[in-house]
Amino acid sequence: DAKTTQPTSMDCAEGRAANLPCNHSTISGNEYVYWYRQIHSQGPQYIIHGLKNNETNEMASLIITEDRKSSTLILPHATLRDTAVYYCIVRRARDNTGKLIFGQGTTLQVKP
Amino acid sequence: NAGVMQNPRHLVRRRGQEARLRCSPMKGHSHVYWYRQLPEEGLKFMVYLQKENIIDESGMPKERFSAEFPKEGPSILRIQQVVRGDSAAYFCASSPDSSSGNTIYFGEGSWLTVV
Numbered sequence: 001d002a003k004t005t006q007p008t009s010m011d012c013a014e015g016r017a018a019n020l021p022c023n024h025s026t027i028s029g030n031e032y033v034y035w036y037r038q039i040h041s042q043g044p045q046y047i048i049h050g051l052k053n054n055e056t057n058e059m060a061s062l063i064i065t066e067d068r069k070s071s072t073l074i075l076p077h078a079t080l081r082d083t084a085v086y087y088c089i090v091r092r093a094r095d096n097t098g099k100l101i102f103g104q105g106t107t108l109q110v111k112p
Numbered sequence: 113n114a115g116v117m118q119n120p121r122h123l124v125r126r127r128g129q130e131a132r133l134r135c136s137p138m139k140g141h142s143h144v145y146w147y148r149q150l151p152e153e154g155l156k157f158m159v160y161l162q163k164e165n166i167i168d169e170s171g172m173p174k175e176r177f178s179a180e181f182p183k184e185g186p187s188i189l190r191i192q193q194v195v196r197g198d199s200a201a202y203f204c205a206s207s208p209d210s211s212s213g214n215t216i217y218f219g220e221g222s223w224l225t226v227v
Contacts, residue, residue, distance in 0.1 A: 102147075103154070
């Protein structure tokens with residue numbers, strides 16, 4: 001599995017953009033980058049995923065570098081409810097397991 | 113479209129009893145995953161099932177734990193002779209299939225407390 005590296009924690013002011021980085025330097029050409037978050041005592045919530053191109057949905061934007069060795073999740077206007085642990089995951093495609101392997105993630109604290 | 117449904121949400125068992133956790137995948141999803149999260153720890157993969165088949169059980173403890181996903185009905189995670197160390201949140205997830213472009217969605221979890 002391609003490993004990911006994320007900062008342990010980050011702070012963000014409410015209303016500002018939260019930019020969460022992720023390094024995945026060993027990613028393979030057919031592996032996707034997925035982002036999930038887990039708010040305390042809840043199940044993981046899917047945010048966004050991408051392969052090569054930048055992606056945007058109603059929750060966030062995903063910027064993937066041209067060499068695909070790193071990516072950034074952007075929450076454009078963070079609110080207090082965005083306080084959570086954010087996981088960057090590279091999903092295996094070499095076999096048919098398709099499972100997600102979670103690391104420690106980044107704890108994002110949105111402050112008033 | 114209902115999400116992944118897990119029940120019970122909270123379960124208390126005495127040491128030595130059995131715990132059964134149920135998971136109904138999202139409509140149209142035929143792949144189910146179980147994860148465990150011990151208190152103050154990360155999410156750990158346990159098992160991946162398709163209908164009537166276990167595809168990957170590399171994260172399952174060798175004893176006391178079993179999982180099934182029958183042709184009809186929900187997926188079941190069964191823990192026999194529970195011990196205090198089994199106290200955790202158990203999350204079920206589902207996907208339409210296992211290719212990388214298909215998203216996995218999680219349920220809200222079942223919290224097991226062993227007393």
